Amino acid sequence: MSKTNTVSAAPKKVNYARRKNLVAYSFILPNFIGFVCLTLIPIAFSFVLSVCEWDAGNASAVTFVGLNNFKKMISDSTFLISIKNTAYYSIGVVPCTLALSLLLAMLMNCNLKGRTFFRAVIFFPYVASLVAVAVVWNALFHPDSGPVNQLLTALGVQNPPRWAASTVWAMPTLILLSIWKNVGYYTVVYLAALQGIPRELREAATIDGANAFQRFKSITWPMVTPTTFFVTIMLTIYTFKVFDIMYITTQGGPGRSTNVLVYHIYNKAFISLQFGYASTLSIVLFAIVLVITLLQFRVEKKFTSYL
Amino acid sequence: MYSSLKSKNPSVYYFLQVLLYTTLLAGSLIMLLPFAWMLSSSFKAQKDVFNFPIEWIPGEIHPENYKTIWTQIPLVRYFSNTIKLTAIITVIQLLTSSFAAYAFAKLEFKGRNQLFLLYIMTIAIPWQVYMVPQYIMMSKFGLTNSHLGLILMHTFTAFGVFLIRQFYMGIPNDLLEAARIDGLSEYGIWAKIMLPLSKPAIATLCITSFVNEWNDFMGPLIYLSDDKLKTLQLGLRLFIGQFSADYQLIMAASIISLIPVFIMFISVQKYFVEGVATTGMKG
Structure with missing residues (x-):
């Protein structure tokens, strides 16, 4: 806080904008984390999986098979x-x-x-x-x-x-x-x-x-x-x-x-x-x-x- | 246009009115008769279920069917599992959605439009497209065959954010500016102004979420294999498989599973209809 007091008006404005952004992000974050982990990543993951062979859920058995599927x-x-x-x-x-x-x-x-x-x-x-x-x-x-x-x-x-x-x-x-x-x-x-x-x-x-x-x-x-x-x-x-x-x-x-x-x-x-x-x-x-x-x-x- | 017809050509008017009500009543009968038959069969003896012509009021009434089913399937456990899941999912979804919706509707920040577009795009993608990778990820974290997995899966929906954001957009900015000048933080504005003002949107989201969770079949089918965790719909389905010939018992169990949704529907029909109408209009 003491640092912001000594700097000029312009950076203060930047700080204000950053604070505003941070507040907004804090509103979105709880939903966003869930949204990314449970919707976005799985969607991306399904594209990756579509060119792989992965049987019986065995993680070590994942192999890239190209367009074979x-x-x-x-x-x-x-x-x-x-x-x-x-x-x-x-x-x-x-x-x-x-x-x-x-x-x-x-x-x-x-x-x-x-x-x-x-x-x-x-x-x-x-x-x-x-x-x-x-x-x-x-x-x-x-x-x-x-x-x-x-x-x-x-x-x-x-x-x-x-x-x-x-x-x-x-x-x-x-x-x-x-x-x-x-x-x-x-x-x-x-x-x-x-x-x-x-x-x-x-x-x-x-x-x-x-x-x-x-x-x-x-x-x-x-x-x-x-x-x-x-x-x-x-x-x-x-x-x-x-x-x-x-x-x-x-x-x-x-x-x-x-x-x-x-x-x-x-x-x-x-x-x-x-x-x-x-x-x-x-x-x-x-x-x-x-x-x-x-x-x-x-x-x-x-x-x-x-x- | 009807009123003009009424004075000009009353016989045609009354004919059309009779036609209108007859058609709608016939339509209503088609909608209701299966439920009526279900109700009447649930009180019959097994041998009388398929009597023809249909006995709408059974000759012998067997109310004990409703007692028998509680001893045949763990209905209480299925009910409590479903109620627990429905309640938790609805509350968390409501909180995180309205929180995010406030930022999307009323705060300016870098990347707002891009982020919102991302949310919108995923609404159109059916869950069935990514259910397989989602299931694999959940199983890696040990969340399959647990209620927590289902809760996480259904809580963070883009639809909830979208629905509440649409409502928040209609709340005037002047109100928020005044509150900011009075020294209220953004969190305070959300809690003290936005949340109380958005009761109709909250009611709509609650009801949508309640009906979805109560009736959800595929989620529990894939995620819950332990009988202790199973939900009402899944339990009902199992029961039907085991007692496929005892139609009177199956009907009684089905009636019981419909009662909560029926009561909810009758008491807040307005919000059901408004929810459908607004999502329809906005889309």
């Missing part, structure tokens, strides 16, 4: 199937969830009594635990004695689908479950966006003689475009990192019919303990997510230029 991946039939399954799941979940949530949000944005009730009911499956929800779905869609198939049989359907027990129907069953569970979340997102559209816009269009479809096409849809992009990105990323649903309901089966990318990563890392190869697969997930995000940002720029 990537070569192995291309001939790994389960990997290729898992990518196909993930894409199938994504194509099944994203458009349906998007369309349904927009429709529900538009209905709930009407002059409506009991909006809070409807919103709560539609949102609840989203916060309910997947393990509990999967129990009911498994029972409801039980191929022999489940109420769904009993109803279908009663309605005269000869051979009702065997749902999660059949290689053909397992994925559609999980897609249905995912849509049912998540649609409420995106409905709330859309509802917030719709409520941000000025009423006058639609009223003016009505006075000008626009019908409901024209109003949707030229007002509602363009106004919610940024939300649509947000929802699409969120949903697509969600579908590519999906794991829990498959693990809890079908364990990737029957056969490999619901084996998705993260399920394959999980199997390679924590069941076969091939940490290197599992990291290579993780890099693929990272690349997919990156490409989706960048692609959608570019398209968004093109489509929302009127804003």
